[in-house]
Amino acid sequence: MIQPMVSVAIVDYGLANLRSILNALSCFDVTVRLAESGGDLAQADKIVLPGVGAFDKAMEGLRGRGHEAALNEAVQGRGVPFLGICLGLQVLFERSEEGQGRGLGWLAGTVRRFSAAEVKVPHIGWEATEMKPGARLFAGLQNPSDFYFVHSYYAPNEGEAAAAASGVCRYGSGFVAALERDNIFAVQFHPEKSQLAGLRLIQNFLTL
């Protein structure tokens, strides 16, 4: 059961098209708010960080709107459940080959670019994700399940990323498709575009 009137904040940093994730969250019995600045995160029961676009621009947007400090306070400090999607997974790391600047740095490691010599870049389409037993985000889902991906960068399955990995995908040399650590959850695929499996995953997050 989703608790009545759970308030979900979607972090808006001025770049991403938020319509799809907004549509998906709005299917459930929750209140969805777009957080246009860090102050809007203070009241949220759950936080979703969607993302398309480039690493540095996203981080600039997050800092410029006071989201970085607010996310650190809410997610790291108060333990508010957090779901990062696509670029929203990548910015959790310290750095990315896509940019020069620093990410949120909640996980140690660097996000890499797929090698065009090895695989098609961007990686686009439905791909099987293999889940770790007991992964809370994947509760009730068949293992493996297909999800929809669109990305050129990825978190390698090594170090802290591997330790937190709850789902991996065999594309290129393999990458972290989903991770969870305490109240921090993130997926490289788009659950809002992954049909019933994606909706089920969102429901899992909302019922945590």
Added chain:
Amino acid sequence: MSRHRLIATLLVYKGDVVQTRRFKRTNMVGSAFAAVEFFNAWAVDEIMVLEISDDDRFRDHFLEIVEELSRRCFVPLTVGGKIADLERVRAYTRAGADKVVINSGALRVPGLLEEVAAGYGSQALVVSIDARPDAAMPSGYRVMIGNGREETEFDAIDWARRVVARGAGELMVNSTEHDGNKRGYDLELTRRVAAAVDVPVIAMGGVGDWQHMVDGIVEAGADAVAAGNIFHYTEHSTKKAKEYLIAKGLDVRIPTFYKISLPRRPRYRTQSVGR
């Protein structure tokens, strides 16, 4: 290699979903909303919505339809029709499109594909090529634009290479002779385009039974198969199509049913929606 995709195509004419045969409208099959709800429930991997009215008077109406569809579409949504500038791409994207499809505009508007690819990325740009058999062309196929009515000077294979060089991330291939004829895709055309480019190719036009989709993938080398008409008339059609592709051993997404405790209709209690 990502999985082969099954794409359901909706043609919208003056606000209604219609069928076509050789690019001429035949039946009206109802509301786009009912169709997408239906597709969503089963096994489709992507939904494509194309505006095919004769003029642009239905622009706003179509945008409303796309916006409404996107609320219930939980697979990638591709939108096309009458794209001649970036403004229209923005409008479709804002209404919920994940990708756009450009056909005539690729030829009529120099620089359009380059601009869209630069602004949205090649992965969001599908170029649709309509072709007609023509012995005078080197490949045997001539590119047609304007809903298949207007001849161009371009050979289909040459054109396919050009639009990929200009930024197309995906091509959709349809033969004006096969559209709506239920005899299957133009395999020769599809095969030649798929062999000429290294981006994914979507076969379109002419599906009359599920084997035609298998032929499109196996015989012609298409990455994805699209159909419209056939889905409207077969019960549980997309599920049956998917089951057929799976039974033939093709690498496709296997749809799984999950019970989701959704309200019957999406509820909108969203606050401060600024876009």
